[in-house]
Amino acid sequence: MLTLRQDDILLDCRADDWHDALEQAAASLHAAGLVASAYRDGLFAREAQSSTFLGSGIAIPHGTAESRVHVRATGIRVLQFPAGVEWHDGNRVHVLVSIAAQSDEHLDILRQLTHVLDDDSVAERLAAAESAEEVATLLSRSVVEARLDADTLCLGFPARDIRELALAGAARLRQLGCVDSDFVSALAEQPPVRLGQGLWLTSSHRGVEAPALALATPEAALREADETVTGVFSLAADGQAHRGLLERLLALLESGEGPSLRDADAATVLARLAGESASAHTRLARVLNAHGLHARPAKQLVQVAREQAVPVRVRLADGGGQTVSAASLTKVINLGARRGQQLSFSAEGEGAEAALSAVCQAVEDGLGEAVLPFDESREHIAPREDDTPPPEPLPADAPHPGIAASPGLAIAPAFVLTTPRFDYPEHADDPAAEVRRLETAIREGGEQLKALVREAKGGEVAQILSMHEEMLEDPELYQAAREGIQEGGSAEAGWWEAIDTAARSQAMLADPLLAERAADLRDVGRRVLGVLCNVKLPDPPDHPYILVTDDIGPSDVARLDTARVRGLLTARGGATAHSAILARALGIPAVVGAGARVMTLTNGTELILDGERGRITPSPTAERRSAAEQRLVERERREAEAWATRFAEARTRDGHRVEVAANLGNTAHAADAVERGAEGVGLLRTEFLFMAHAKLPDLETQIAEYREAIDALDGRPLVARTLDVGGDKPLPYWPVPQETNPFLGLRGIRLTLTRPDVLETQLRALLMAAAPAAGVDQAPAAGVNQKPKPLRIMLPMIKDVAEFRAAREIVDRLLAEIPAEERASDLQLGVMVEVPSCALLAPSLAAEVDFFSVGTNDLTQYTLAIDRDHPVLSAEADGLHPSVLKLIEMTVAAAHAQGKWVGVCGELASDATAVPVLVGLGVDELSVSARQIPLVKARLAEFDLADAQTQARLALAQATSEAVRDALEVR
Structure with a gap:
């Protein structure tokens, strides 16, 4: 058990911010010989998961389970900050109890600290303490209770x-x-x-x-x-x-x-x-969490308890302790419940049974953590944290959930690809020779990437691999590796240390999407490491297969033979990782982030992979396989029929017109979108142009890029979103201050308005690219009418009309400056509805904007307060949630009242269940990935407008997204 000594306490510390304070905490643990320096990353990773603020001015930073390998000895260091530190969750901290724990011993100190949290004066007294003895006395005050069991x-x-x-x-x-x-x-x-x-x-x-x-x-x-x-x-x-x-x-x-x-x-x-009344309803629930009821699952339990109609109390079933309020975080943590122990919940009055069912179900579901069933015959009641059992194999014929990353259905045997092991010496005697080896390997790695780019023939695959080329040519990365070699490291050790340090720095930005981008850097690093170690991946089978791997780099996806790879399944990763983006671009069904248990699959195990529902089923029965094959045949039939009629106008069965456009991440894809039946581009993500350059692209470069898409559309409208970077999509040449929550920070229009020169150049380029004569080498013959080039400029992350007006002012000035014949003649300026306030204020915006386009991905994320890439909650970030649908309804009503049109450009627009609902709400345009265009057009032809309106009313009347989908499925 951890104990607090006066030698463990550092008085009168000072910090500029919480980052600085956490750095000092990490340094103190390292200086005491308790941890390796790499444990620092675990402290920051833990704060990225959730705040370690406990209450009464106390925070308890500790590492993640993965960082436990860096703990050399169990211990704590207490840092006092008399002036206080503003923590990233808005609380003020005066004491950091920094914990290095090799098992679950940190729970003991946590439970000990909860005893002091009921005293409101503790924070002030900790700040004013002048001796280590006084701090120790305040923190060590614990309550000893008499035994009764x-x-x-x-x-x-x-x-x-x-x-x-x-x-x-x-x-x-x-x-x-x-x-x-x-x-x-x-x-x-x-x-x-x-x-x-x-x-x-x-x-x-x-x-x-x-x-x-x-x-x-x-x-x-x-x-x-x-x-x-x-x-x-x-x-x-x-x-x-x-x-x-x-x-x-x-x-x-x-x-x-x-x-x-x-x-x-x-x-x-x-x-x-314990205080339970004879008239109280009671129910038992076993704690299944590997590390017991620690802070994170305790928070989940408290949240569920607070949502109930009656008070819920809880105690350890195998002890005689008093029942405590399940709505009190400190009381719940202080129970000290370990894996396998049972909790006894009690409640009285009307609604008691429902309340108990809700809290017990939450406990059985793991309280936000992945859990395994408890087998009393195989495990102890309180296993140590480092005794966590290995993943159990996936059961046969049982659907297993993951994150839907690329749509489609696949049935094929698994090919399990484990991460290659690189064995190399840490040290070398000849630094000059090692530097030469590294330079040779980097050149070879670069040649491999160039070859892959050539094979990709443009598009997102080539774009991302080109970024990998630039990473490989980064002089700072090379210099860091060289310095490591000069200090005695081998070429392999110096290179990987440079890669790992850079990747960790990016991952430490406390943003899941940026953490996924760090995978790109490691992908580049492994390529060079493979050359140095002469390690090659095993050859895949000659027959069709589903690739199963822990994680996969973008270049690995780009190498996949789409003629044989039927699907992609990963244990880690998210739907916004570059590998997932590339899987969608290549049309490979993918399920990602499915957990470590998928790596227990063996080669040849038959799998059903559903990239739309985000689940896989290993070793299906003949009956389930037959049903999946029937679905696959039906899907292929529908795709063939949809492809044959892809150029027809998109209309409902009774003739109601709904435009179907394409979402593009690259101007080079515009021609392909037209070939697939696109009636325009509903979303051009212009940030890919900026990400592909080492510096801001100039006016001429942008004009040429935008003109390529406009010319390919041949008179069809183009909706171009202005630069949407910052937060989750940083530019290397446009540094943005580190933010605690980038999704709520400086991004989109907020960022570009801080650099109006950048925004103005982009707007000017768009206007000039859509000029009537743009792209024509010679003037048209007399009397020949050129096709119009409709341009729709869309502003991202607009929260209210003030931001729109600021951008509109720039557009109006450019229209006055640029001669009419040199700029767009058919122009509309609209906003992307991603922030709930934008939908709520749609009436005031509709009076001034020309159109709205609803980005359902972000609108859902912000409305439900669920990170759409969260490993546990992402499945709940459903755009068919009635609250999101109500916001869309409000937007449509406000727009149509002013004669303006509304599109939807998020993932919801291609959801077969959602399409009728969106049409019924009055949406005028659906913008989807190019591959989905024929299918969405075909889906529109399957229902009438009146039926769509009925489905919309039905969906709006439900209370949850699950209820919406259930109600629509019944229809």
Whole structure:
């Protein structure tokens, strides 16, 4: 167990911000020899998961489970910040209790600290403390409680009177080591005191080793002083430790429930003495979390409890502790529940059963963590954290969830590709030779990437691989590796240390999307490392297969033979990783982030992979496989029919017009989108142009890029979104200050308005690229009418009309400056509805904007407060949630009242279930990935407008996204 010593406390620390404070905490643990320097990354990673602020000015930074390998010895360091530090969650911290724990010992110190949180003055006193002794005293104040559990009960004892019952209880406490023979003698010398309701009490301070309470009840009916005996309590008293038990005993008597202990079993006795009423509803739930009820799952439990209609209380089922409010975080943490222990929940009144069902289900589901079933015959009640069992194999014919990353259905055997192992010496004697080896490997790696870019023939694959080329040519990366070699490292060690350090720095930006981008850097690093170590990946099978791997780099995806690879399944990763983006671009169904258990699959195991629902089914039965094959055949039939009619106007079955456009991440894809039936481009993500250059692209470069798309559209409209970077999509040449929550920070229009020169250049380029004569080498012949070039400019992340007006002012000025014949003649300026405030204020915006386009991905994320790439919650970020649909409805109503049109350019636009709902809400345009265009057009032709409106009303009437999908499925 962790203990706090005065030597562990550092007084009078100063920090500029929470980052600085956490750096000092990491340094203090390292200086004490408790951890390796790499443990610092674990501290930051833990804060990225959730704040370690505990309360009363105290934060308890500790590493993640993965960083435990860097712990050399268990210990703590306490840093006092008298002036306080603003923590990233908005709380003020005066003390950091920095923990290096090799197992679950940090839970002991956490539970100890919860005892001081009820005192509102603790934060002020910690800040003002002038000695390590004073800080230690404040933090170490703990409450010792008397023992009461099933072992201290002596039920059904064959006694002749109450004195024998008292001695039976004393003997039980002596057997447990709570008291010695002096205690037994003391109780033998005094008669029990009558409490009433058939209960007696005897107690002593003599011979007490540990405070405890025993209860002895008679085997047969027993009377004393003309009263039926229920039982005799024997109390081993010690200071105030037994006070809580006596208070609960008094409450039991005051409620008149003393007789309920007569002939009761141990569970009932403990429940009544814990404060549970005989009229309360109770239910048990076993803790399945590997590390017990620590802070993160405890927060989830508290949140669920607070949502219930009646108060819920909880206690450890196997102890005699008092029931506590399940809505109190400190009380729940202080239970100290370990994996395998059962919690007893209780509630009273109308709605009690529903409340208990909700909290118990939350516990069984893991409280936000992936959990494994508990087998009492195979594991101990309280395993150490480093005893976590390896992943259990996936059961046959059982769907397993992941993150839907690329749509499609695949049925094929698995090819499991494990991460290659690179064995190399850490040190080398000849730095010059090692530098030459590294330079040769970097050149070879660059040639490999160039070859892949040539094979990709443009598009997103080539774009991302080109970025890898630039990473490989980064002089700072090479210099860092060279420095490592000069210090005695081998070429391999120096290179990987440089790669790993750079990748960790990017991942430390506390943003999941940026963490995924760090995978690009490691992908580049492994390429060079493979050359240095002469490591090659195993050859895949000659037959069709589903690739199963822990994670996969973008260049690995680009190398996939789409003729054989039917699907992609990864244990890690998110839907916005470059590998997922490339899988979508190549049309490979993909499920990512499915967890470590998928790596237990063996080569040849047959899989059904559903990239739309985000799940896989290993070793399906013949019946399930047949049903999947039928779905696949039906899908292929529908795709063939949709492809044949892809150039027809998109209309519902009764002729209602809905435009279907393409979402593009690259101007080079415009021609392909037209070939697939696109009636325009509903979203051109212009940031890919900026990401592909080492510096801001100039006016001429941008004009040429935009003109390529406009010319390919041949008179069809282009909706170009202005630069949407910052936050989750940084540019290397446009540094943005590190933000605690980049998704709520400086991004989109907020960022570009800080550099109006950048925004103005982009707007000018778009206007000039859409000029009537743009792209024509010679003037048109007299009397020949050129096709119009409709340009729609869309502003991202608009929260209200003020931001729109600021951008509109620039556009108006450019229209006045640029001669009419040199700029777009058919122009509209609109906004992207991604922020709920934009939808709520749609009436004021609709009076000034020309159109709206709803980005359902971000709108859903911000409305539901769920990161759409969260490894646990992402499945709940459903755009069919009624709250999101209501915001879309509000936007459409406001726009149509002003004669403006509304599009939807998020993932919801290609969801077959959502398409009728969106049409029923009045959406005028659906913009989807180019591959989805024929299918969305075909889906529109399957229903009438009236039916769509009915489905929209039905969806709006539901309470949850699950209810929406269930209701629509029934139809």
